[in-house]
Amino acid sequence: MEAQVATFAVKKGLAQMLKGGVIMDVVTAEHARIAEDAGAVAVMALERVPADIRAHGGVARMSDPELILQIMDAVSIPVMAKCRIGHFVEAQILEAIGVDYIDESEVLTPADEAHHINKHPFKVPFVCGCRNLGEALRRVGEGAAMIRTKGEAGTGDVVEAVRHARSVLGEIRRLQGMAEEELMAYAKEIGAPYELVVETRQLGRMPVVNFAAGGIATPADAALMMQLGVDGVFVGSGIFKSGDPAKRAAAIVKATTHYKDPYILAEVSRNLGDPMVGRQISSIPEAELIAQRGW
């Protein structure tokens, strides 16, 4: 048998290697090195962290490939990069420069208001955001090899991350209790592919790795998401918008490993300096909420 590349097993497999880890947003090669030294399992290369995208306004697009390439040169861990929802040409470009994972992300301004990218033909794997199980399984149906609950990026407020993780994990628990003949109606109700609903029920978990994202700013936030039952965490603005990024990054990594140990969580939470200022989500006008992008 010839070697086969880009199979779903190897796409999903890289996400399995990231489990129990922290993926950090970085905007420079220097940030990327700080993240790697702090124990990040991967970095997300982008021009502006979500908090700055919010503040800046305007259209948010894929980052300059030059910046992403510099970050890829700077570290030995996997490098992810974001393209706009539905913008399959940005995805083609990211694949051409060799990023390890593409995040088809609602944090950028959507390029298509009805369709996500058909991710199956790509050699590079994709991670996509979701707020509930139906949205997650639609993305997996399109070829996503990893899922992250969306939360509300760039806020430092963990409440939406909790809401979305509870929604997905709660729906999976509900699914476990259903009879087989109820599954088709349930698939219809949540708008998910039937086969993936069946698979999720059988596995008792999402068929791909599921991280939490959007608003995680402290070691306690990371441990909270882990205790709720996600496989790992993305931290965006929470690290490099804080007073001491290197220290906070290392603390969040430790908290993600020892998420069940309150003594270690207490220890790593000490003297971290100022967290990102953040923005309470209930104060944000609905039209400015990022998580509702994606269909």
Next chain:
Amino acid sequence: MKIGVLALQGDFAEHMVVLNRLGVEAVEVRHAKQLEGLDGLIIPGGESTTIGKLAVDFNLLEPLRQYGKEKPIWGTCAGAIFLSKDAHRHQPLLGLMDITVERNAFGRQVASFEVDVEIPMLEKIQPGGGPYHAVFIRAPLIEAVHGRAQALACLEDGRIIAAQENHWLATVFHPELTADDRFHRYFLQMAGYN
């Protein structure tokens, strides 16, 4: 029989599923004291830099080295890197196995692959078991084996993908990601399980 799986980061849960299926008790190891009473330890796939840093931060390097002097350890992918003496890069390593590894030897994720490999030593585990289907994810290679370390499996072109030295085992691919449990059974034999 009780096998520990280093649970600092990576796909430790996948290893535990296979061990449980084989009727073996599997426990997560995050602290040195959890090494007590284990018949063997698996270091899973993950990011070797993350696992190494956490092992240093939580004072596990020396206890793991001491443990390895007496008991079997198996490292898969990142675990194989962590077991090695030399990874061509400044990062924390256990330095138990006399092997040189090259990280990300096949390139970035788009080059990750799966392939059938002929591994004659698996005949001892299951006669007539056929080729082994191996999954490589941003995988390292075992560039060279030295001293008492021996190559256990190679790709068709001769590059080394598994090695053993005494009671230490290194595989650069991921037996925990496939249904074929011959490598887990091999390791359990090394740990004295019949």
